[in-house]
Amino acid sequence: MSEGLLLKGFEVELFTGRPDGTNVGVASEVARDLSDFVTEPDHRNLEYITPPIRAYEDLPEALLRPRRRLRQWLSPLGLTLLPGSTLSLGNSSRFERSDPTNPYHDLIETTYGTKVVTASIHINLGITDLNWLFAAVRLVRCEAALLLSLSASSPFLGGELTGHHSQRWHQFPLTPKQVPLFRDHSHYTQWVEQRLADGQMRNERHLWTSVRPNGPRRPYELNRLELRICDLITDPAELLAITAWLELRLLELRDHPQRLDPLLSSQLSEKELAELADSNDAAAAHTSLEATLHHWQDGRPLLSRTWIAEILEQLAPRADALGLSDRLRPLDKLLESGNQAMRWTAANSQGCSIGDLLRQGSCAMKDQEESVAHLSGTLG
Template sequence: MTVPFATSARSSVGLEWELMLADEETGDLAPRAPELLEALGSDADHERHTITGELLTNTIEVTSGIGDTVGAAVDDIADAIAQLRELSDPRGIGLLCAGSHPFAQWYDQQVTDKTRYHKLIERTQWWGRNMMIWGIHVHVGVDDVNKVFPIINALAIYLPHLQALSASSPFWAGERTGYASNRALVFQQLPTAGLPWPLTDWAQFEGYLDDMVRTGVMEDASEVRWDIRPAPRWGTIEVRACDGMSTITELAAIAALVQTLVEYFSRELDEGRQLPSVQPWFVRENKWRAARYGLQARVIVDDKGTQRLVTEHLREMLEVLAPIAEDLHCVREFAGIETILAGGASYARQLAVADAAEGDLHAVVHHLLREFRTGPARTLDLAP
């Protein structure tokens, strides 16, 4: 099977953000995406952004156009949210985002009436119906198809760092899970989801797709749901490992980190240097550690098995990436990573709110609604 990799501008950026719809008063999920999309009609047809439905009717996805910078892509997302709020606010529909909803139950949710979603549920059954998960997808343009898998394999070393920074699903169906990112472990239950296979070149990827299509596992490359995957249609590498970001400033920070990492590895390849890699079993262990412990995780950072606190290792890489952030004009967004490290990721803020509210998860939802509208609060400011 021949799969062409589209031409794209090097290190261009595209963003996708999955948002929950909730009742402003009760905080419970609201299956009102079809209503909002019908009201939207064709109003967004001439915008750079898109606003679409997702697997469940409690979800809206906003997508940027192709941005030369992270800031341009984030501006598209902000425009999409502003347009969406014109419809949601008068209807009492709140917008929020996290990797999971703190207390909603899967059996109360409705599947969007589209053939591909019904096929997914028919095949995956209970696990498919349990996909009450929300995430972000960051696309970064790559200028040479031969770079794609070396960069994906190098990015796998930083998958736990991205997962820990974005972790925002400590609760599941009313339970405190003990995980910073329960979403990470739920999502990998779907066929073709989870960690990417350690392929070395594009020909191996084409062979993988040929095997999967020939045996009826998938229909095309769009059904590859890896945590980091190639997106042939767009000519990008797409990072899908992150939980849903609770604020737009944190979304921007993660996008800047992904963009600078991809550009860094691309420059290393231009200079003829081999990119770092670790054994696949270390990658798998790191994913679990980040899901379990978030920013307190100790991760394996090289093929010798060296272990470091994820925050320490990340700060070292931030120093290396800082000049690239300047070149890519994303210094302001890139600085948001240090803000997350200093103030805590969303999972920690949610846990603090739950503790202050004596375990009332409705307080956590209202906290997420406020954060989505106004931005993250400092840890000391958290209150139910």
């Protein structure tokens, strides 16, 4: 049942490497041979984008078909797909360019180095009503830490346990360093134009924050919300559960803006809301579901896990009405058993090596791809 649901698309970044977890870069060669893949500045990871789809039952195959094609391409080279969102076993200090002639890549390497060599998943939800879109950006900015808490999958870097559940978000350079809660489209447009003029942004895409408006001609033509904070989520059931949670939250916002738009219902100022959101994101990057966050309504402290459970309960009637209750069930397991980073950290503390964890994760990714292929009748 897809009536009343939003269009959904995903930008998926992946690491390639050996079965033992060592990163090996082949992005340029993959992009040359497989038209649906594009390079990142460092050739150890690459990206594909799914088409906009409304129905949840069609999303698993759209997500996993490119992974199967890439895996088939990698297999003769003895390479595979790696889970996680950082260079878990790779050289985390050396940048490995995918295109040495690209001047924008020069800027990335010189300015940020390997801080940006990460893998993640960006969730795009189609919203063309600009008032709803900017209210959605505000609400998600204030609750993005919850989505990072569910998706954290990067506790390792360079063969070491870092102490952060999302090392990726901990190290990623937010740009510009201070981003306001946008009051409306005009505010956003003027702000972007000013940042381009003063050099804080090098192009219209150079807004690296937890969530942003997106569209065919930013900042002027917009048609979707892009959530950027999530670590790589390799399990499609978990990814669609997080996506359904986000979509239901935005549908609730559409119908109850006076209660859910932070600019209309918070006791905090715009500046305080932006600072609270960034502080919550940093706390979630550190301890994810166990982080103490502060609610955007009044600044009260509460555990990330508790806040997520409270919202899940609030969303239950709409989820039931839209036939999404089953889609949300993986979130119960995440809240009970922990996210990927928490599970990996616990296993590593019991003596399981990082290489073994990556190997197991890579095998699980392959099993997911084959399982969905069998269910959909797709061979590759």
